[in-house]
Amino acid sequence: MTNLKKILLAAATVATLLVPATQAIAQANEQFIAIPSYRVGPYGANGQSFYGGYVDYLNYVNMKEGGVNGVKLSWEECETEYNNAKGVECYERLKNKNPTTKGTAYNVMATGIAYALIDKSVEDKVPLMMVGYGRTDAVDGSVFPYAFPLVTTYQMQASAIVKYLTTKNGGSLAGKKIAFLYHDSAYGKEPIGALEAESLIGKFSLIQIPVAHPGNEQGAQWLRIRQENPDYVIFWGWGVMNQTAIKAAQKVGYAREKMIGSWWAGSEEDTIPAGEAAKGYMSATWNVTGKGVPVIADIEKVVYGAGKGNMQDKTKVGTILYNRGVSVAIATVEAIRTAQGKYGKGKVITGEQMRWGLENLNITNARLSALGASGLLPEIKTSCDNHEGSGKVKIQQWDGAKWVLISDWIEGNKALIHPLFKANAAKYAKEKNITPACMK
Missing domain, CATH: 3.40.50.2300 (Response regulator)
Structure with missing residues (x-):
């Protein structure tokens, strides 16, 4: 045994x-x-x-x-x-x-x-x-x-956004004012150099406005935007910061059609929670939405x-x-x-x-x-x-229910970036x- x-x-x-x-x-x-x-x-x-x-x-x-x-x-x-x-x-x-x-x-x-x-x-x-x-x-x-x-990259994306806005303005942004509202982190700071270079070439003024993580407090930033009244806001947000910004824009009366976000600020997670305030908001994207x-x-x-x-x-x-x-x-x-x-x-x-x-x-x-x-x-x-x-x-726009593409592929200024x-x-x-x- x-x-x-x-x-x-x-x-x-x-x-x-x-x-x-x-x-x-x-x-x-x-x-x-x-x-x-x-x-x-x-x-x-x-x-x-x-x-x-x-x-x-x-x-x-x-x-x-x-x-x-x-x-x-x-x-x-x-x-x-x-x-x-x-x-x-x-x-x-x-x-x-x-x-x-x-x-x-x-x-x-x-x-x-x-x-x-x-x-x-x-x-x-x-x-x-x-x-x-x-x-x-x-x-x-x-x-x-x-x-x-x-x-x-973030820089090429920022350059492509500038190119899109330039096209919308008859080929020139000279004399325009653009606010860069960004997540105060490595992510948000990455495109600053590219935007500064673009502003020198395009002869537009660039206003840099950081937002502290996680971004659910933006009252002071949007008060400044209302005071500065920029022609456009290029928006580099992520997570809760995105819907907060869209709602804040509506609150201060800033047109969402003048806001264009990065690809990390352009998803259904950003627009649906913002409700009606998101209609007209734009963003860059490298991929399309839908099951098509x-x-x-x-x-x-x-x-x-x-x-x-x-x-x-x-x-x-x-x-x-x-x-x-x-x-x-x-x-x-x-x-x-x-x-x-x-x-x-x-x-x-x-x-x-x-x-x-x-x-x-x-x-x-x-x-x-x-x-x-x-x-x-x-x-x-x-x-x-x-x-x-x-x-x-590509640039897309929220129509109140879904993202709609409003541009073809746009390449940033590679010779500059x-x-x-x-x-x-x-x-x-x-x-x-x-x-x-x-x-x-």
Whole structure:
């Protein structure tokens, strides 16, 4: 009896040891993607839609294609609450989940967290995907090899907004007055240099008005706007700050048709809570809204039809931020696919290989069409010299019930903005004793 107990105990011990080993092997055969996200806190409502779309697309690729060339995608979220310290903690925890991928690529959707991870990502050889946010001088890949401010940067967006307003005013903003109302953070301050440069060229006056986090107190700022009576307000808000600003504009009698927000101030989460006050308000965007995009409709059919959708509130499927999450996931998956094209189809991609994939992206309109994503986002073509890849936005306007596009793609003044990136990157390289060089 004693011998039998010993045999059973030994067998149980062996079985216990084998379980983690089997799980480790399964994980090693998957492309593990780290997702430092935020679904709670002052910006949680925005994060819920964005990351819901992001996760749904990853799930969709697994269900529709069996992964990327047979490599299944896996992922894990870590709640950052849009907090820099928690964002770094999540990064440190998630990078150790899979020693091969190290998380594949990090999309933290927070400029402050991205700044905190710039150096760490280089040390760990895993890229940061700062899609539509982040440290924008990282467009220069010779200085920032692992940072990718993809699609369109804040500066190029600001320049595109100025170009749109210039067109609306017969080709000149000379003598006009523009207020820049911005979130007093790294996010809000990023486009200031570009706007100052544009004001010198365009001969318009620029009034800078910061708003403290989280932005639900703006009385003094809007009193100043009423006094200054600018021709336009370019608005760089996020979260509760956006609906607060729209309501405040109505309260002081400032026309919403003269307000144009950044893409982080142009979602249904911003306009619907503002009610009637939002009608006429404009914003930039790099992605369209609605389920008219085939891939969005197919995600609803395939993923939600199988009861595997990530969004608890299914009415958010097809909204601006949901579709934006899908667009970022598309860029992520296409970078994995690009990397596999060089390093081996059907293989798990390392962080270093993912960096190459991101620096050699070429998402053409034909490819977007093949993905069912025509018009969802602009073409993206990256290189060492250009980690942005596009620089284009569209302008949309809230009609009281939905977002309506009122422009085609507008590209910011690259000849003006990109040299600013280069100058800032060179300054950073000097401070950090970096010798600029393109990686192969």
